[in-house]
Amino acid sequence: MTAVEFNYNLQHLIPALEPFAYKLTKDSANAKDLIQETMLKAFSNKEKFMVGTNMKAWVFTIMRNTFLTNYQKSARQKTFIDTSENLHFINSTSIKQENSAYGNFAMNDIQKAIAELDDAYSEPFMMYFRGFKYHEISDRLSIPIGTVKNRIFLARKELKEVLSMYAN
Structure with missing residues (x-):
């Protein structure tokens, strides 16, 4: 060609x-x-x-x-690589001041909302929150796995409504 x-x-x-x-x-x-x-x-x-x-x-x-x-x-x-010897300052919390009042209010409201849940919902929800799998919760509470999933879903839904002020 x-x-x-x-x-x-x-x-x-x-x-x-x-x-x-x-x-x-x-x-x-x-x-x-x-x-x-x-x-x-x-x-x-x-x-x-x-x-x-x-x-x-x-x-x-x-x-x-x-x-x-x-x-x-x-x-x-676009990747930044810090090669300085001062790497310990990157995640240092010694200079950072934090106001934990908002976090404390939020945590108190969350704990109050969970305490107000019906035990049928709060127990599976808290077990799931602590890391249990659905089948483990089902075995421990002697209820069907579908019921476990439903109760956790309903607990989340209710908590979301009660704690809607913290959505943003």
Whole structure:
């Protein structure tokens, strides 16, 4: 294939590449940049194209690989790695002051709401909260697993209504 034929075939693939580039980038300006970069790579690597193979598939593969490489580069650039020796200051609580009054009010309201639940609902709910599995609660309370799930659901629903003031 001559260079003129290669360039001609490459130019006619641009309309087919546009939707794929937009699908990858979700932005028309970035899609145009990706197409331009793909065309540049395809043109500069035309000697690697084997005559008789599918040129469209070859160019689409170049585009996909270019997009993935650029995406990985941008992800690496956004990653912050602190190499200083002061790592102990990152999560230090010695400088942080906290007002726990709001948390105390919320916790008191939660405990009060759970205490006001019917025992049939609060017992399975608290067991689930402590980490028991549904089948373990079912075995310990000698009730069907469906009943356990229902009671936990109803307890959550009632607690959500009672504690709606803490939703945000």
